[in-house]
Amino acid sequence: MIETLYPLLGSMMKKAMLNQVRVINEKIERTANQVFTLGFWKSKFKSLITGIDHSEVYFQELYQSKIEDVFVIQKGSGLLIAKYKLEDTIADRDTIAGALEAIKGFAESVIGKNSIELEKIDYGEYNILLHNYHKFYFAVLCSGVVGNHFIQDVNEKIVNYASEYLQEIPTQVNSLNFKDNSENLQKYF
Amino acid sequence: MSEKLVIKRKLLVLGTFSVGKTSLVNRFTLNKFSDIYVPTIGVSIKKKSVELEEVIVDLVIWDIADVATFDIIPEHYLSGSHGVILVFDLTRPETLQKTLEGVNSFRDKLPSTAIIIVGNKSDLLENSNMETQNKEGLMEVHTSAKSGENVDEMFERLARLTIES
Numbered sequence: 001m002i003e004t005l006y007p008l009l010g011s012m013m014k015k016a017m018l019n020q021v022r023v024i025n026e027k028i029e030r031t032a033n034q035v036f037t038l039g040f041w042k043s044k045f046k047s048l049i050t051g052i053d054h055s056e057v058y059f060q061e062l063y064q065s066k067i068e069d070v071f072v073i074q075k076g077s078g079l080l081i082a083k084y085k086l087e088d089t090i091a092d093r094d095t096i097a098g099a100l101e102a103i104k105g106f107a108e109s110v111i112g113k114n115s116i117e118l119e120k121i122d123y124g125e126y127n128i129l130l131h132n133y134h135k136f137y138f139a140v141l142c143s144g145v146v147g148n149h150f151i152q153d154v155n156e157k158i159v160n161y162a163s164e165y166l167q168e169i170p171t172q173v174n175s176l177n178f179k180d181n182s183e184n185l186q187k188y189f
Numbered sequence: 190m191s192e193k194l195v196i197k198r199k200l201l202v203l204g205t206f207s208v209g210k211t212s213l214v215n216r217f218t219l220n221k222f223s224d225i226y227v228p229t230i231g232v233s234i235k236k237k238s239v240e241l242e243e244v245i246v247d248l249v250i251w252d253i254a255d256v257a258t259f260d261i262i263p264e265h266y267l268s269g270s271h272g273v274i275l276v277f278d279l280t281r282p283e284t285l286q287k288t289l290e291g292v293n294s295f296r297d298k299l300p301s302t303a304i305i306i307v308g309n310k311s312d313l314l315e316n317s318n319m320e321t322q323n324k325e326g327l328m329e330v331h332t333s334a335k336s337g338e339n340v341d342e343m344f345e346r347l348a349r350l351t352i353e354s
Contacts (some may be wrong), residue, residue: 074269075268076268076269077268079249096316098234105263106265
């Protein structure tokens with residue numbers, strides 16, 4: 001069972017979300033600057049070589065980022081078009097997909113600008129990255145520290161899959177000709 | 190023997206407070222009933238598959254919290270739905286009135302969506318027809334979430350309607 005809140009205090013929520021993002025950002029930077037371990041210097045060296053921000057490299061090594069689950073969800077209905085799982089930990093992906101749609105719809109209606117779409121949800125130790133297309137979107141459940149480099153990598157996988165199967169992805173999941181696209185999704189993740 | 194096609198359908202369950210929306214969904218999906226009234230906050234999503242002759246229908250059921258009028262239900266809840274269950278309480282006639290007021294609003298917003306009107310708590314009436322055709326021309330099915338009477342049949346009927354519509 002999935003329950004989703006629909007609070008009416010939109011502006012308060014927006015303010016709280018922004019504040020939370022600022023606090024987390026400050027916390028990461030402070031910790032990265034204070035810890036002097038071998039791992040810290042190793043990551044510093046890697047950062048210099050790769051050009052990726054040091055705090056991102058350091059935290060990625062401490063908390064390795066990993067894709068846990070991938071959902072392709074029809075916009076509006078929240079029905080699941082395709083799924084890919086690394087570990088079978090989630091019992092019912094159809095209800096998860098519906099809940100994600102409800103949360104996404106709520107957040108976008110609070111912000112109130114049609115062109116802005118929700119791109120990320122923080123959920124405890126997990127992050128859910130959302131990659132939007134016209135009639136469907138990808139929701140990628142990730143564990144560990146999710147930095148920009150990792151997000152870029154995930155987006156690349158999504159674009160590669162989408163460019164190959166964009167025509168095949170059933171945008172009308174309600175059609176009697178609906179064909180689950182999960183098999184193709186597995187090749188890319 | 191060929192495997193049956195699996196299709197998905199989004200259903201909405203709507204109605205005024207304490208008519209038994211969540212009880213109906215719980216009876217259908219979990220085969221459970223509780224006398225304790227716990228109002229739903231926001232939306233509760235559950236799923237159950239129904240096997241028909243030709244296809245298997247995965248019903249993703251959005252049980253939506255009580256609203257004062259159907260006009261204020263957020264658009265994104267309604268979007269992409271295939272079937273609507275409008276629930277009223279057979280022991281409170283005013284809840285039927287409220288439901289009928291909502292029908293026209295849904296016909297405008299969701300023209301191709303199958304709608305079914307459900308009078309719940311039939312166990313509290315001495316005599317209740319289990320099905321009638323109301324003056325709006327819509328099918329009115331009577332159920333009891335408590336005893337389970339007609340609950341599975343109602344969901345199955347709506348699943349069928351969503352395929353036909």
